[in-house]
């Protein structure tokens with residue numbers, strides 16, 4: 001094990017851009033906390049109605065890969081296959097050497113311009129736009145992993161050495177961040193696309209530092225992937241055999257992929273495996289203008305599945321209506337977040 005303990009304030013201020021992602025070990029003071037998470041805008045969930053807050057925004061621009069499959073097969077893309085396409089596509093962006101890619105796309109664009117090839121210019125322009133948007137959203141702004149926002153959202157749970165269940169775990173980022181904050185427990189990651197276990201999680205950078213806590217000293221400590229106790233299960237959530245044995249059940253980007261008729265079932269997936277008094281932690285993408293823009297420009301990369309963008313009020317009302325007691329709610333850079341218990 002290579003656990004590094006942080007004693008120096010300088011290490012806590014460290015942020016660094018690698019070619020593919022940002023490292024961000026910056027701590028925040030109590031005063032700064034509200035910069036990273038905007039909390040608790042709703043005082044009384046029983047007063048909210050769908051009539052007042054409206055329904056989520058549905059993203060209807062789909063990936064070409066999905067549309068082509070449906071044309072070729074004259075049927076709707078099966079949900080499992082849509083996740084297989086999504087995960088392969090999304091992963092291919094996380095591993096890009098972004099500065100090198102920006103350079104390459106720029107050269108290709110200029111090459112098409114010089115040839116006066118209109119279709120080539122249009123296509124190359126789209127590629128240039130996407131790589132710049134990815135650079136800004138993921139690498140510069142760190143909007144997808146958002147460690148400071150997630151740490152602010154996840155802090156304050158009353159758990160020790162928790163057993164964490166991550167439903168639809170993909171690369172497992174948020175469970176690792178939770179486990180760094182509440183160390184010594186174990187993580188069960190579940191995803192029914194084996195690519196998530198074998199590639200997205202397996203290739204998640206070993207060097208990526210998660211800022212967390214040292215149980216013994218209460219100081220900050222850096223954890224890396226190899227320091228967590230992870231069991232990764234490739235299985236459909238609906239077939240899991242676990243009992244009510246987890247201190248935290250987590251999902252990130254799950255609820256918004258189900259139309260209203262299925263939302264109760266998704267909430268039940270979380271409740272089903274929770275110890276009495278355990279926490280449900282859920283996040284969903286925000287319905288903000290910049291997210292709508294992002295999913296439009298990145299539709300070929302991201303939109304293989306049904307997808308909604310919702311406000312924190314809408315997300316909270318789904319959980320409240322389905323029997324959860326909302327302890328903390330708010331939004332971080334690009335996601336809404338809720339910490340809840342079963343009523």
Ligand SMILES: C[S@@+](CC[C@H](N)C(=O)[O-])C[C@H]1O[C@@H](n2cnc3c(N)ncnc32)[C@H](O)[C@@H]1O
Pocket residue numbers: 083084087090167168169170171190191192193196235236237238252253254
């Ligand atoms: C949108 S992703 C979660 C977002 C994630 N943070 C990411 O970076 O991709 C949802 C994940 O849930 C998985 N999933 C969806 N339905 C599932 C089910 N019934 N059982 C297991 N996994 C499921 C998909 O394979 C996918 O990897």
